Amino acid sequence: MSQPGWYPDPYGTGGLRWWDGRTWTERLNPESDRPPRPRPARRERPPAREDAGTPYAAQHAQHPQHTQHPQQASWDHAPSFQGLDVKVRGLHLYADEQGVAYGNASLTWPRVEWVAYWAAERPAGSGHLAGTQWIFQAGRFPFRGGPRVEVVVEPDAVPGRDGEPEHVWGRLIQLCQEHAEQRLVAELAGRVRAGDSVDVAQGLTVHPGGVRGNRVSLSWSSISGAVVDRGRVWIRQASSSSPILYVPQQNPNAVLIPALLAQLNG
Structure with missing residues (x-):
């Protein structure tokens, strides 16, 4: 390239x-x-x-x-x-x-x-x-x-x-x-919209009300998005400039989190 x-x-x-x-x-x-x-x-x-x-x-x-x-x-x-x-x-x-x-x-x-x-x-x-x-x-x-x-x-x-x-x-x-x-x-977004709680990336549960993981729970209104940085997928809180929750990038489907959250929280 x-x-x-x-x-x-x-x-x-x-x-x-x-x-x-x-x-x-x-x-x-x-x-x-x-x-x-x-x-x-x-x-x-x-x-x-x-x-x-x-x-x-x-x-x-x-x-x-x-x-x-x-x-x-x-x-x-x-x-x-x-x-x-x-x-x-x-x-x-x-x-x-x-x-x-x-x-x-x-x-x-x-x-x-x-x-x-x-x-x-x-x-x-x-x-x-x-x-x-x-x-x-x-x-x-x-x-x-x-x-x-x-x-x-x-x-x-x-x-x-x-x-x-x-x-x-x-x-x-x-x-x-x-x-x-x-x-x-x-497919993941469809399951959540249908009322399911979905385990994404072995550490993050995405559900109709928002996400939870690592003893942190966030509603959709409090999530501003997710970014990939230094081997981790970080979830940002709307009220803070610092990410509050992360999942290792090498976990299965962790790289889908930014697009999934954008689709569900759009």
Whole structure:
């Protein structure tokens, strides 16, 4: 990703973050302050079939998609996120509008029930220097036993000139946001509107009256929104400039909280 511009935020705020041509900056452009973007027209394709003996990536091996830079976001034209077809740590990573596969693990986006992604600092160890790890996970419940796809991208994990690790990680997130997260947020919001209390991110309960977690309970009128910062999803109280409640970003579906609260508290 070499062209500076506004791109969907890989840190899960639900808005846009400025890419300066080398790294993600602190500049944000929240989607909630903009009119909805039109969805691009799609050519209908039959749904992919998951098969334990035929990984999702292998089903498409004869028709690889070359990775390209995502188009700069515009409110007049939705960005088109091209698929991924790269090697990460020697294993084939494939993702497109139908699903994601890495090695022998695969899931189609309609079957994904939880997502998580975050950046972590890797300490120096045997054979490697200190650096950043970019982690992406998508799976089905139960969280600690259900099927999942997990990709850990490190500076030396993706060979070739198109192997910027943060670019690969960001592309995975973009595909996930478009083809899984919108559905997950809508499903969770629908359950809450129907009167259910929903456990989100293993630490936050969202219910018709508001949210509660970590011995803190907030009504909808007292919530001003949520932001992702330094590996945590912070919920802000309307009467205070400081966040009052947080959930670790690596928890399942924690990255959905800003969009979910915006939808329920709009």
